[in-house]
Amino acid sequence: MSTVADVVAKRLSAFGVEVAFSLASIHNLPLLDALVRANIRLVLARHEQGVVHMADGYSRVSGKVGVAITSTGPGAGNAMGALLEAYSASSRVLHFTGQIDSRFLDRRKGHQHEVEDQLSMLRTGSRRAYRVRRPEDALTTLASCFQYWRYGRPGPISVEIPIDIQSAPCDDPPSSSPIFLDPSYTSASLSAVAKLINSSKRPLIWAGGGAIASDCSQLVLDLVERTGAAVITTPNGRGVIPEDHPNCIGNFANLPHVRAFISEADCVLALGTNFDWQGTDFWRVDLRAPLIQIDKDPDELGRNYPVRFGIVGDCAGVLKSLVPLVSTRQMDESYGKDVRSARKDSLTTIQDRVVLHQDIISAVAEALPSTAVVVKDATIAAYAWANRLLPVLEPRSSIFASLIAIGSGLPLAIGAGIAAPDRRILVIAGDGGFVSTGFEFLTAVQENLPVSVLVFNDGGYGVLREFENEQLDGRRVGVDLLSPSFAAFASACGGLGFRPTNIEELRTSLEDAFRAARPSIIEIDMQSIFPVLPYTPAKPAQQSIGSSNGS
DSSP, rough: OOHHHHHHHHHHHHHTTTEEEOOOOOHHHHHHHHHHHHOEEEOOOHHHHHHHHHHHHHHHHSSSOOEEOOOOOHHHHHHHHHHHHHHHTTEEEEEEEEESGGGGGTTSSOOOOOOHHHHHHHEEEEEEHHHHOOOHHHHHHHHHHHHHHHHHHHOOOOEEHHHHHHHOOOOOOOOOOOOOOOOOOOOOOOHHHHHHOHHHHHHHHOOOOOHHHHHHHHHHHHOOOOHOOOOEEEEETTTSSTTTTTTTTEEEESSHHHHHHHHOOSEEEEEOOOOOHHTTTTTTTOOSSEEEEEOOGGGTTTTTOOOEEEEEEEEEHHHHHHHHSSSOOOOOHHHHHHHHHHHHHHHHHHHHHHHGHHHHHHHHHHHSTTTOEEEEOSSSSIIIIIIIHOOOOOOTTTOTTTOOOOTHHHHHHHHHHOOTSOOOOEEEEEHHHHHHGGGGHHHHHHOOEEEEEEEEEEEEEEHHHHHHHHHHOOOOOOBBOOOOHHHHHHHHHEEEEEEEEEEEEEEEHHHHHEEETTTTTEEEEHHHHHOOOOOOSSSSHHHHHOSSOOO
């Protein structure tokens, strides 16, 4: 008779799962073995944080469910930061964690890897968390996960399967593809929504990650062509329409020129965005126009801005019904001029802020293949210019750390590389963030992925230095780091390592790395290419805390 692990693996295959990211443990070996026998590819990470980030990156680029398998107890705890990132990004990650033998669960007997009330911990980082308590519950639990993603807001789901239950006998019903009913969205009358859009003179579409997740890009383009609407995006909504489209303003919602533009809109259609702090300058963006908000999660409707029409549903499903009701008309010429001005002025604002980086930006933009996926870790280069100035021309080709937490870039990129092995993957990271997960470079080498990491090495946490300049008069508190030679590290792992010392060498290094299509690290020594100027405080400098020489 089949085991629980066998039937779970077979049903995952029936749901279209082709790959799983994992770290082996004594509490998940039956499941891993069953996955291999079901011809599901296993990608072996070096740490549980990397396991979940990789599944997250795979899901964001492929549009499929990313499966992550970790150990229990401390292994599940190691995965929490990555689960929170997937939660923030609304990524469909199915996280399996083993558990101790069910006879000892919740008895606090000191069993190996036992953690009291692990399920509650998992609930803090997951949309849902389940424990399989009986063999016969395994398939219904799995079906509940996929059913939730069909109707609810995407996000990670965690499933505990105790080690004895993984190996327990279980009936193996014939596998079949799941059957889902289409969701209903009766929160608003679509004809009334269409009437509001048709009467608008300055319509605006605000697209977030939910629009990308629903694969509604063509429908958004159809709506833009019908109405002449402008499009702004969140960081994770980039690419919903090509950013070289004349109606696309881009990821500039919190900049002055776009904020003024938003305040003059007479109709705003929000697609899969919850209007978080980053894009709204802590909700100070003046969104006064009637708001139509479409989201799979009813709790998001009206959470941060009042809505005229709140529609619960998948963006693509709603737009399929809405777009035919919208009349076709030409964009007002003055409105088109305002759209172009808002984008041009915003680009100029960012370019003026990073003028000293302009040569680096140009080198990256020129070398980057048009089909590349760019993954931005939380680092100065990423949010200062890479997530604004590097154009995104198609969906699922731009990934940004939603929680603005360092270290997710490389493992997210590995997942992206598994999802799109024929595309080049570029990671933009700082030295402080890279070292926290840099050992996953070994996973990239083992899988021979076309992942290149551009490491901006300024010897510490650069953004925190800026905060300390403002708040501590330049005193250094825990921000200066000893960095290795990242290029040498790449070579030691079996990849390619580059350490350019000027812009021309940087151009050559990027071209060589993309041409090789192998794992590589390009280390930019910021002191050589763009020196970090010392801060001169208004009052006499004081010695650094935790530093013997005050540097």
